[in-house]
Amino acid sequence: MSKTRPEGATALVTGASKGIGAAIALALAEDGWSVGVNYRSDREGAERTVKAIEEAGGRALAVGGDVSDANGVADELFGSLESELGPVLALVNNAGITADGLAIQMGDDDWNRVIDTNLTAAFRMTRRAMRPMIKARYGRIVNIASVVGPRANAGQANYAAAKAGLIGMTKTVAAEVARRGVTVNAVAPGFIATDMTEELPDAILDAVPAKRVGTPEEVAAAVRFLASDAAAYVTGSTLFVDGGMSA
Amino acid sequence: MAEKTITPEAVETTVREALAQFGPEPEEITLDATFEQLDVDSLDLAELSQIIEDEYGVKLKGEDVGKIKTVGDAVDLVVNRAG
Numbered sequence: 001m002s003k004t005r006p007e008g009a010t011a012l013v014t015g016a017s018k019g020i021g022a023a024i025a026l027a028l029a030e031d032g033w034s035v036g037v038n039y040r041s042d043r044e045g046a047e048r049t050v051k052a053i054e055e056a057g058g059r060a061l062a063v064g065g066d067v068s069d070a071n072g073v074a075d076e077l078f079g080s081l082e083s084e085l086g087p088v089l090a091l092v093n094n095a096g097i098t099a100d101g102l103a104i105q106m107g108d109d110d111w112n113r114v115i116d117t118n119l120t121a122a123f124r125m126t127r128r129a130m131r132p133m134i135k136a137r138y139g140r141i142v143n144i145a146s147v148v149g150p151r152a153n154a155g156q157a158n159y160a161a162a163k164a165g166l167i168g169m170t171k172t173v174a175a176e177v178a179r180r181g182v183t184v185n186a187v188a189p190g191f192i193a194t195d196m197t198e199e200l201p202d203a204i205l206d207a208v209p210a211k212r213v214g215t216p217e218e219v220a221a222a223v224r225f226l227a228s229d230a231a232a233y234v235t236g237s238t239l240f241v242d243g244g245m246s247a
Numbered sequence: 248m249a250e251k252t253i254t255p256e257a258v259e260t261t262v263r264e265a266l267a268q269f270g271p272e273p274e275e276i277t278l279d280a281t282f283e284q285l286d287v288d289s290l291d292l293a294e295l296s297q298i299i300e301d302e303y304g305v306k307l308k309g310e311d312v313g314k315i316k317t318v319g320d321a322v323d324l325v326v327n328r329a330g
Contacts (some may be wrong), residue, residue, distance in 0.1 A: 134294055176290060 002232030003138050003181055005032070008086035011140075011227065012036040012077060014067050014125065015095030017045030019194035020144065023216035024092055025049050027224040029058030033090060036081040040066045040095070062087055067095050067121035068113070074128040082132070090140040090227045091129040092146030093122035093166070098196060103157040111158045118162035119169070124174060130182065139182035140227040143170050147190045147242045152164075163188075167238050172238030183235035187217045187225045190242025250304040253329040257305070259322045265298045266291070266318065278319035285318075295321065305329050 011028045015021040017039040026049065029035045036055060037060055046062035047164035047194055053060040061084050063221035065073040081088050096118045097112035122143055133139025148156050149163030164185045167186050191204060205211055222239045225231055240246050251257055259278070267273050271285040282292065292315075295306040305328050315321050 131297055134290075135297070180294075181292070 001230065004087065004229050006087070006136060006138060008034065009089040009091035009138075010034040010036060010081050010085040011092065012038060012063075012081055012088050012129070013092040013094055013123075014038045014121075015040070016049055016237060017042035018049075019196065020189065020192060020219050021092075021094040021217045022049045022052075023220035024094060024144075024223045026052060026056070027217070027220035028090065028092075029053040029060060029222050030228060031228060032054065032228070034059040036060070036077065036085065036088065037062045038067065038077060039064055059085060062128055062159065065212060067125060068117040070124070074124050077125075078132075082107075087132050087136060088129060089133055089136055089138055090142070091125055092142045092144065092223055092227075093125055094144040095121065095138055096144065096196075097157060097219065098156065098159050100155045100159070102155055114158035115162050115165075116232070118159065119165045121164075122166055123169060125200050126169070126184070130173075130177060133182045134177060134180045137181040139180075141170075141173070141182070141184040141233075142223050142226050143167075143184070143186045144223075145170070145186040145188040145238060147240065147246050150188065150238075155164040170238065171236045178235050181232070183226070183231065185231075185234060185236065186238040187219060187222045187226065188238050188240045188242065188246070190214060190240070190245040192216060192241075208243045208245050209247060212243065214241060214243055251302050253303050253305070253326060255322060255326050258299075258325045261298065261302055262295065262318060262321050262325075265295050269294070276318055278322065279317060281317050283316075289313075292321075300323055303329065 011033040013021050013025045016025040016037040025037050037046045037049045050060040050062050063077050065077050099114050134216045143166045145166045146163040149160045170184050170186040219241050222241050263276050266276050292312050294311040
């Protein structure tokens, strides 16, 4: 039987100072989660997200930290949220970067930093998150993947590898912890109107059956569902929010 | 949370209580019982390690936990690691 979300449950959203992460933080707060709004450098953006949540009647806290840092950042983030807001029973691995270039010219550095932030950091955060979730017999982990990974996108070998890896990790971790009431899913956005996609040419919409870009709120709605009690039996899945691009 | 003092008796109680949460009947959990008999699997043992760490501050390595076969082995592992 599925459980209902415990009182005071907190959701940590990485990379939530703007764009998709900020929209996810707002949507989860609207759904009753206390929210940890993680940022790396854009403290002002994170504070704006917190303010918007508070103005809507929710609870939130900005928590700084570079998730790609191997030295205990996960423990610091979880520790401060556990003491300030409540047990972290939802984790949204959203923080991501790009460093595009054709594979033939891509340096190790660009390969490594994209893998570190988009994949390895998500693993470390997930590993830390599962501890309180398993104890509570309740947890929701949502990894923000991409249509890039399941499908090709020239110039993004590093990003595609990280995002495809994230989907693989999602499935396996989901299988490991399913019987403890912890679900692990991925959301794979297509082209979404954010700073990261600002410079894409209009011709890119030819590949999108819906003939428009998506909004951060449309991605956030999918995350909100996967984090909800209603999605207790959904685990190991990838929900595409891409206007039909991967159809 | 204040950490408990490690004695074989205290650890045995903690291990028995933890394992009972995972399904086996309390009376089945004897020191000689194997995890296989009790239907206790690797995720259960990972959670047991977490409970031990929270209560006693003793960090068990995955490779060590992977080698233990019985309830008594688990108690010995914790007591020896502390000693």
